[in-house]
Amino acid sequence: MIVLTADSASALFTAACQAVLLNGRVACPRDLTTTEVVGAHLRLTNPRRRLVAVPPARVINPAFAVAEALWILSGSDSPWIYDYNDKLRVYADDGVLCGAYGPRLRRWDGHVDQLDAVRRQLLNDRESRRGVIQLFDPSRDHRGYRDVPCTLGYRFFVRDGRLIMHTSMRSQDLWLGFPYDIFTTTLIHELMAGWLDVELGEYHHHVDSLHLYAHNAEAAAASLHGAEGNAELAPVDAPWPDLDHLLQRVLDGDTSLADGSTWDAFGRSLASYRAWKAGERDHARKLATDTPDPLGAALVSWYDHLAPAKPAGQR
């Protein structure tokens, strides 16, 4: 069992890489070799520092982080998510990710909006222990689909005027999955704190199998010497009744959102990445550079990682 505390996702990521490399044992589920620690409690004291950036060893695609978080929050399992990360297709059955969190989060059993249920529960009984969101569904997840949720669920507690969040995962790919998962969970955490009108408290990430695939071990070792980015994202909130409409506007690329808010930064980073994928690289870089918030800088780093910028004057 490892227990780690940090005030940024980047610092938590490097500490976890170190702990898995030092204490991990080999396990080969699905015939893929991993180094694994069974039992990890990762505690993030500032959930707004949700962006993992440990250049040059680990540079993430912040547009995918945003896209996946909004895809989940909006309750979607639509294939548009592949536009932001084509690799997800390998987990699809007949084109669909059967373990998608969104429909379970917003329409469990076809109708239960768990975000709303937890929000109401904690508004009615401030210190309730019943603020539970369930994602793993035994009636679906033992059927043999390629995609089985790694996140079992979330719990929320209001204590001393702060919202504490706990996530439980059965399985976590530290290198590929963690940076994106922590972005989504801490965004849900911050939004829930806003709906309850309390401060953002600590975030706890409990993982059963925390692992590194063999092909990522060398990079993980290099990340221990990377520069740790711990930029804090600007605060984000949305009145509960406006959430779905706001998510739709961001996803639709509604330019009237240009108000310098975090939602504006989300929309710009998605638009920038769509331009990049369409081959409009200069336009994509310009949109990223103009994006307020550390998200814009992270997107520029991602483009540099994909295709290093040519020195001025060189074509």
Ligand SMILES: O=c1ccn([C@H]2C[C@H](O)[C@@H](COP(=O)(O)O)O2)c(=O)[nH]1
């Ligand atoms: O949100 C997710 C979803 C998947 N994975 C990783 C964990 C495993 O490496 C792999 C799923 O494989 P199984 O645990 O289902 O075998 O994907 C994550 O890290 N986070």
